Amino acid sequence: MSLNIRPLLSALKRNPTGALLVALQVAITLAVLVNAAWIVHQRIEKIEQPAGINTRDTFVLVVSGSSNKFDIAAAESEDLSYLRGLAGVAAATVTNGIPLTGNGGDTGLYLHPGERGRLVEAADMSFDQQGLKTLGVSLLAGRNFRPDEIEPYTPGKQAPAAEVIVTQALARTLFPQGSALGKTVYGGTPKTIIGIVSNFMGPQLGTPPYDTVIYPTLPGQYGGYYLLVRTQPGKRDAVLHEAKHHIGAAHRYGVVQYTQTLASAKRQMHSANRNVAILLVIVTALMVAVCCLGIFGLTTFNVGSRTRQIGTHRALGARQRDVVTHFLVEGALVLAGGALLGSILALLIGNWLTAHYALPRLNLAYLLAGILALTGVGELAAWQPARRAALIPPSVATRTV
Amino acid sequence: MTLSEAAMLRMQDISKIYRTDLIETHALRELSLEVRAGEFVAVSGPSGSGKTTFLNIAGLLETFDTGTYELDGRDVSRLSDDARSRIRNEKIGFIFQGFNLIPDLDIFDNVDVPLRYRRMKAPERRKRIESSLELVGLAARMKHLPSQLSGGQQQRVAIARAIAGDPALILADEPTGNLDSLMARQIMDLLEKINAMGTTVVLVTHDPELARRAERNIHIVDGVVLDPASQSHLPQPAPQVSGAAD
Numbered sequence: 001m002s003l004n005i006r007p008l009l010s011a012l013k014r015n016p017t018g019a020l021l022v023a024l025q026v027a028i029t030l031a032v033l034v035n036a037a038w039i040v041h042q043r044i045e046k047i048e049q050p051a052g053i054n055t056r057d058t059f060v061l062v063v064s065g066s067s068n069k070f071d072i073a074a075a076e077s078e079d080l081s082y083l084r085g086l087a088g089v090a091a092a093t094v095t096n097g098i099p100l101t102g103n104g105g106d107t108g109l110y111l112h113p114g115e116r117g118r119l120v121e122a123a124d125m126s127f128d129q130q131g132l133k134t135l136g137v138s139l140l141a142g143r144n145f146r147p148d149e150i151e152p153y154t155p156g157k158q159a160p161a162a163e164v165i166v167t168q169a170l171a172r173t174l175f176p177q178g179s180a181l182g183k184t185v186y187g188g189t190p191k192t193i194i195g196i197v198s199n200f201m202g203p204q205l206g207t208p209p210y211d212t213v214i215y216p217t218l219p220g221q222y223g224g225y226y227l228l229v230r231t232q233p234g235k236r237d238a239v240l241h242e243a244k245h246h247i248g249a250a251h252r253y254g255v256v257q258y259t260q261t262l263a264s265a266k267r268q269m270h271s272a273n274r275n276v277a278i279l280l281v282i283v284t285a286l287m288v289a290v291c292c293l294g295i296f297g298l299t300t301f302n303v304g305s306r307t308r309q310i311g312t313h314r315a316l317g318a319r320q321r322d323v324v325t326h327f328l329v330e331g332a333l334v335l336a337g338g339a340l341l342g343s344i345l346a347l348l349i350g351n352w353l354t355a356h357y358a359l360p361r362l363n364l365a366y367l368l369a370g371i372l373a374l375t376g377v378g379e380l381a382a383w384q385p386a387r388r389a390a391l392i393p394p395s396v397a398t399r400t401v
Numbered sequence: 402m403t404l405s406e407a408a409m410l411r412m413q414d415i416s417k418i419y420r421t422d423l424i425e426t427h428a429l430r431e432l433s434l435e436v437r438a439g440e441f442v443a444v445s446g447p448s449g450s451g452k453t454t455f456l457n458i459a460g461l462l463e464t465f466d467t468g469t470y471e472l473d474g475r476d477v478s479r480l481s482d483d484a485r486s487r488i489r490n491e492k493i494g495f496i497f498q499g500f501n502l503i504p505d506l507d508i509f510d511n512v513d514v515p516l517r518y519r520r521m522k523a524p525e526r527r528k529r530i531e532s533s534l535e536l537v538g539l540a541a542r543m544k545h546l547p548s549q550l551s552g553g554q555q556q557r558v559a560i561a562r563a564i565a566g567d568p569a570l571i572l573a574d575e576p577t578g579n580l581d582s583l584m585a586r587q588i589m590d591l592l593e594k595i596n597a598m599g600t601t602v603v604l605v606t607h608d609p610e611l612a613r614r615a616e617r618n619i620h621i622v623d624g625v626v627l628d629p630a631s632q633s634h635l636p637q638p639a640p641q642v643s644g645a646a647d
Binding site: 006011308312319394 | 453456457460461462463482483486487489490491495497498499501503505506507510513514515518519562574
């Protein structure tokens with residue numbers, strides 16, 4: 001039970017099964033712990049990020065056609081006229097997705113013609129000149145769309161936009177060295193950046209949360225459209241009720257499929273992130289607990305099966321703290337083996353998550369913290385049986401039964 | 402008994418009682434004895450007489466209730482657990498009936514165990530291990546595991562472990578109990594050799610043949626030392642051993 005590790009390693013080498021199994025358990029637990037903690041961190045970050053839009057006074061009406069005779073362009077125009085004239089409405093537009101819900105589209109932008117060079121992925125939104133006001137987004141540079149730039153909905157052959165507005169975050173992603181205003185980006189056709197707006201969360205489809213490009217088109221898809229409406233403060237519910245009633249009855253071949261406030265969309269988004277985080281924390285805590293039980297069990301077994309050896313060590317001069325140290329070092333060796341394997345496993349899983357789920361690359365500080373945390377609780381788990389071993393009297397050495 | 406100044410082990414009125422919820426067992430009753438430095442003493446007695454309790458107390462493996470105990474001139478009656486561990490490590494070499502080698506460690510590492518607790522430097526430890534294994538005739542088996550040795554060889558390793566730290570006192574608890582007579586003789590020869598080199602040896606045994614080879618016999622019955630004057634029926638020391646010790 002000396003501090004020297006060589007005899008301990010030699011003993012572990014001769015009876016490796018239990019230690020190997022626990023080391024494997026430590027490795028799997030570490031890999032899950034580190035990546036789960038990293039995912040939880042991302043989720044919490046998402047929860048804490050400001051949406052950047054007015055969620056309190058804004059709602060969406062989803063209108064869809066009940067027949068292929070439904071004239072989307074005419075219905076959009078009619079509904080916008082109605083809404084913009086409705087008392088209590090501050091602004092309204094037609095859009096292609098609902099912010100914060102995952103319901104929307106994304107696009108790829110290039111810095112060079114012919115779709116060459118670096119591809120930048122971004123969420124895309126389409127709306128007219130009232131879109132920014134409806135969302136409550138500020139124009140930081142350049143200008144808003146002019147009414148004459150808005151492409152109306154044309155079934156089957158929507159004209160490509162020549163001007164776009166981008167968020168500040170996307171502008172920095174596209175042109176980190178200088179201003180993006182007036183620059184051209186390519187996605188099918190060239191598009192000039194005419195405005196830069198404050199960051200806001202788009203439909204959230206896995207792209208960085210604030211990277212959004214806005215096209216000046218009135219979209220229509222899947223036989224319907226999204227009406228985005230912002231009301232004056234305190235009038236949301238009344239306007240929603242009235243608009244839903246009116247628009248539901250206004251179209252012969254169209255119906256209001258559903259409505260959603262952005263406040264509820266935000267709650268749902270946070271709730272989903274929170275639930276994932278809670279689930280991961282619970283599962284990981286259980287895995288760590290089971291891992292600790294494994295270390296506790298291994299140490300308890302080792303103490304139980306080596307009672308006479310411990311007595312002999314004590315008789316030969318081991319102090320109680322030498323015995324405790326022996327079992328803690330033995331536990332640390334198993335933990336170190338598991339941590340080594342677990343680190344490799346954690347990095348592999350982290351890379352796989354990055355490649356398949358657009359998760360940011362695993363921060364190595366999390367790996368280090370995971371190793372320290374797991375080693376700490378693992379040593380705590382070994383402490384109690386180690387302490388019990390230290391209380392084995394040296395006179396056990398002379399017992400013949 | 403007259404207590405001399407050169408005592409290696411001096412016990413005065415030692416009592417030890419084992420208590421459970423139901424019964425009290427008086428293992429030692431005001432036991433007094435002395436072993437002089439350099440002596441080879443056999444402690445014998447029937448089963449349950451208190452021999453092992455005496456050995457445990459002599460080896461500081463357990464405490465006692467009343468009395469005083471001096472080891473190599475130092476009162477060790479009321480020491481802390483750490484201090485007892487240190488004295489066990491530095492002053493006493495143990496030889497157990499069941500050898501008590503660590504099965505997962507090779508012979509070298511087994512002999513190394515007490516030396517590590519003394520925090521000796523590696524070169525000094527190696528020197529001591531090699532010389533003590535040389536003495537017991539097992540220098541060529543350093544990398545063997547205990548399971549690869551015979552019982553007699555294992556006990557010789559245990560003896561090497563006991564003497565590697567150069568202790569003042571060897572306590573041997575039925576060291577030949579698990580060996581055949583040939584092996585037993587070899588072990589006794591070895592103990593006599595170690596004693597001849599100046600180390601005090603206390604051998605606890607119930608075997609009269611072995612006890613006869615000691616310089617002096619102490620007989621314990623019911624936890625007390627029988628008066629030597631009343632032990633005329635007990636085996637007396639072999640003449641050549643007596644002569645050597647004087």
